[in-house]
Amino acid sequence: MIRGDQPFRPWGRIDNVLSAVPIEDWSFIGCVSAEDRCSAVPSNFHNYGTISNKLVFRIADKPSASTDVIENKTDQCEAVFKANGFDNEDFFSVALSDPFGEYANKIDDFFGNLDTSKLLIDITTLPKRVYFHLIKKVYQNPDAFTDVLITYSEPASYCSESLASNPEPWDALPGFRIGRGHASQQKILIGIGFEPLGLPSLSEAGEFNNSSISFLFPFPADQTANAKNWRFIREIFPNAGQSQFGVKRIDAKNVPEIFDLICGEGDSGAIGLLLAPYGPKPMSVAMALYAAKFSRSQNSPVGVYYTQPTYYHPDYSTGLKMVGTSPMINCYVIKAASNFLY
DSSP states (O other): OOOTTSOOOOEEEHHHHHTTSOOEEEEEEEEEOSSGGGGHHHHHGGGTEEEEEEEEEEEEOOOOTTHHHHHHHHHHHHHHHHHTTOOGGGEEEEETTSOHHHHHHHHHHHHTTOSOSEEEEEOTTOOHHHHHHHHHHHHHOTTTOSEEEEEEEOOSEEOSSOOEEEEOOSEEOTTOOOOHHHHTTSEEEEEOOSOOTTHHHHHHTTTTTTSOEEEEEEOSOOHHHHHHHHHHHHHHOSSGGGSOEEEEEEOTTOHHHHHHHHHHHHGGGTSOEEEEEOSOHHHHHHHHHHHHHHOSTTSOOEEEEEOOEEEEOTTSEESOOEETTEEOEEEEEEEETTEEOO
16 A cells, blocks of 8 residues: 555566666675575576676675585575676675674775666675665665665575574674663564574563564465464463563565554654564565664664574575566665655
């Protein structure tokens, strides 16, 4: 639904969103990984535009028994990037555990040497700490880009085993920390995913006792995903009947709708919010847009907190979801003709 006081925010399959847009030149930021879908946008974007400047993160997890398998699969995916016009110098290798300043400095260098004002951010396998930072930089530098797209490719299937584990302690994403007094009393919105990643122990320790909590529940969902989503809640609050929390069902891919819901919960910056992005990546994008827009001194505090996993299953996802002969690449227009749409 489009309200009269809101701009039209195009989103959907990339072929539908960009089919009527002239072929133009874009700068690209993405991530190569062990997942087949990470190369979907580089393999298919020639249908919608050209890519001049390129920055592709290659991020190494902490060493594990799966390291060799993950590295071999990542090498194969990197070869797909290179078969579609990417060169060795377009890749930036960094460890997940490296200080975030290494990521931020590389992004600053990249932004300082662009040939186009159009930016494409492919979040398919890009870590949250990176794309939240990117979205905030876009808002902090309103004159840097005339057009900004975010893309997200869906896999054919996910692994039936645990997708991620060994989470780091609960902490703010870079650039989204709020004071301890605020953090313990904020209204909290938690995006529901398949892995609660340390949230149950935080709940047991009383971290959320003084907070009003709402879960953003992906809906509709198939039976398997629905069961995993409810398990996510039950692991955090085993005695659900004794806990005060809300469940807000929402289309997990509809970024405009999720953004508007968060705006309602936070009264567009007037009410302090703590956002916990555990849900599907488009849901996390909506959180990033809200936090980037309203985490300013004139508004109530907006924090983003997460328990970053340090291990990902080598078969986290497989293949690329297809709709007929078209890959399922979701596309969101964040900025168009120098106008922010969020």
